[in-house]
Amino acid sequence: xxxxxxxxxxxxxxxxxxxPELMDIVAVSLKVSTISTLIASLVGIPCGFLIAYSSFxxxxxxxxxxxxxxxxxxxxxxxxxxxxISRRGLFGSLELLYTQKAIIIGQVILIIxxxxxxxxxxxxxxDKRYRNTALTLGATQIQMALVxxxxxxxxxxxxxxxxxxxxxxxxxxxxxxxxxxxxxTRTMTTAMALEYDKGEFVLAVALGLTxxxxxxxxxxxxxxxxxRAGIDAL
Amino acid sequence: xxxxxxxxxxxxxxxxxxxxxxxxxxxKQIYALIGANGAGKTTLLNILAFLVQPTSGNLQFxxxxxxxxxxxxxxxxxxxxxxxxxxxxFTGSVWKNVEFGLKVxxxxxxxxxxxxxxVLELVGMQEFRSADAHKLSGGESxxxxxxxxxxxxxxxxxxxxxxxxxxxxxxxxxLDILERINRENQTxxxxxxxxxxxxxxxxxxxxMLEHGMLVNAYRSSPL
Numbered sequence: 001x002x003x004x005x006x007x008x009x010x011x012x013x014x015x016x017x018x019x020p021e022l023m024d025i026v027a028v029s030l031k032v033s034t035i036s037t038l039i040a041s042l043v044g045i046p047c048g049f050l051i052a053y054s055s056f057x058x059x060x061x062x063x064x065x066x067x068x069x070x071x072x073x074x075x076x077x078x079x080x081x082x083x084x085i086s087r088r089g090l091f092g093s094l095e096l097l098y099t100q101k102a103i104i105i106g107q108v109i110l111i112i113x114x115x116x117x118x119x120x121x122x123x124x125x126x127d128k129r130y131r132n133t134a135l136t137l138g139a140t141q142i143q144m145a146l147v148x149x150x151x152x153x154x155x156x157x158x159x160x161x162x163x164x165x166x167x168x169x170x171x172x173x174x175x176x177x178x179x180x181x182x183x184x185t186r187t188m189t190t191a192m193a194l195e196y197d198k199g200e201f202v203l204a205v206a207l208g209l210t211x212x213x214x215x216x217x218x219x220x221x222x223x224x225x226x227x228r229a230g231i232d233a234l
Numbered sequence: 235x236x237x238x239x240x241x242x243x244x245x246x247x248x249x250x251x252x253x254x255x256x257x258x259x260x261x262k263q264i265y266a267l268i269g270a271n272g273a274g275k276t277t278l279l280n281i282l283a284f285l286v287q288p289t290s291g292n293l294q295f296x297x298x299x300x301x302x303x304x305x306x307x308x309x310x311x312x313x314x315x316x317x318x319x320x321x322x323x324f325t326g327s328v329w330k331n332v333e334f335g336l337k338v339x340x341x342x343x344x345x346x347x348x349x350x351x352x353v354l355e356l357v358g359m360q361e362f363r364s365a366d367a368h369k370l371s372g373g374e375s376x377x378x379x380x381x382x383x384x385x386x387x388x389x390x391x392x393x394x395x396x397x398x399x400x401x402x403x404x405x406x407x408x409l410d411i412l413e414r415i416n417r418e419n420q421t422x423x424x425x426x427x428x429x430x431x432x433x434x435x436x437x438x439x440x441x442m443l444e445h446g447m448l449v450n451a452y453r454s455s456p457l
């Protein structure tokens with residue numbers, strides 16, 4: 001218990017002093033997580049909408065596959081992407097391994113099924129009469145889609161937040177594809193794992209606190225924007 | 235002739251829900267669709283609004299065959315509008331709802347504002363212009379839905395039970411609006427209803443559906 005309390009006290013001091021190493025790690029984490037969430041959202045939200053609003057052979061199988069991919073371990077994605085971007089891999093010549101881009105690729109693969117599945121759930125909950133109302137008022141298919149996405153915005157927002165939370169807290173992909181290089185690919189979670197291995201808990205606890213504060217801040221922001229109506233809609 | 239259908243069949247999960255032969259709707263008239271629940275009134279209105287494709291048969295609108303091509307359907311949908319029995323209002327203000335049909339047609343903001351104000355005045359909802367659309371009562375929602383439909387000046391107004399679950403005061407307002415737009419704008423109206431008083435007051439023609447088939451069609455003189 002003493003170790004934890006001592007670490008906690010030192011962690012607070014480290015945070016208050018805005019330790020440069022700590023700030024570097026936080027910045028890398030935020031950068032890769034934000035970019036991967038943005039890319040996954042740009043792909044996953046339209047895909048989720050199309051799947052929810054289309055009828056095609058094999059739709060149930062696709063939904064089952066998507067739900068299965070939600071349980072995909074990060075180390076499996078790490079291995080898969082590694083096999084493609086390692087020196088002997090198909091894209092080895094691009095020299096992506098142990099770069100931030102490699103982490104982003106892995107994280108995008110990790111959360112695309114999550115964004116897509118949660119978007120499908122959010123859009124499917126919207127009354128089908130919204131679609132017909134938009135169409136009878138003269139909307140094109142794209143304008144109708146925008147109406148549905150607007151009505152499902154709280155659910156879709158929650159999907160994006162959940163995905164960001166998933167990538168900022170993951171360690172397997174960042175470690176395997178990023179390599180935990182100091183000041184370059186060291187993220188909060190990989191740094192925490194390293195500090196734990198070294199038996200140095202202070203930085204690990206400080207990073208843990210920062211991670212939780214960021215998650216809390218993002219959720220507060222989300223709830224502030226969605227307001228009462230959003231809470232009722234979820 | 236506005237609509238003409240010949241051996242129009244609509245099936246849903248293998249069940250025939252509509253089977254119309256020799257079905258005609260004339261311009262500038264008010265048609266009342268009557269029939270028991272499940273008779274096919276709502277399905278027919280959805281077909282007339284080009285929201286549902288019939289399984290087989292031929293439907294003509296203004297003398298031309300209705301095509302299933304997306305572009306053609308969009309053009310056709312922009313000439314008619316369906317007001318649902320339980321209308322859906324989009325999230326946002328009453329004004330945002332009313333201007334929707336104009337906005338998707340690329341009408342300028344100035345014109346949208348003028349037109350939205352005109353129709354809100356017509357339905358007596360101008361003081362609710364900035365109100366949250368989801369906080370209106372049932373009758374108010376129906377009037378806003380009516381204003382939203384009228385804003386785009388449709389050739390045909392299709393109404394699925396326009397006065398269902400509405401108090402007497404709002405019923406009167408809605409019926410007055412229907413009567414007025416038919417008289418002043420020559421808008422063709424097809425409405426489903428269960429009320430004989432509404433048929434007597436408004437309808438030029440009454441079409442009776444039973445098990446998806448047109449069993450009776452007669453001309454009437456509105457009071």
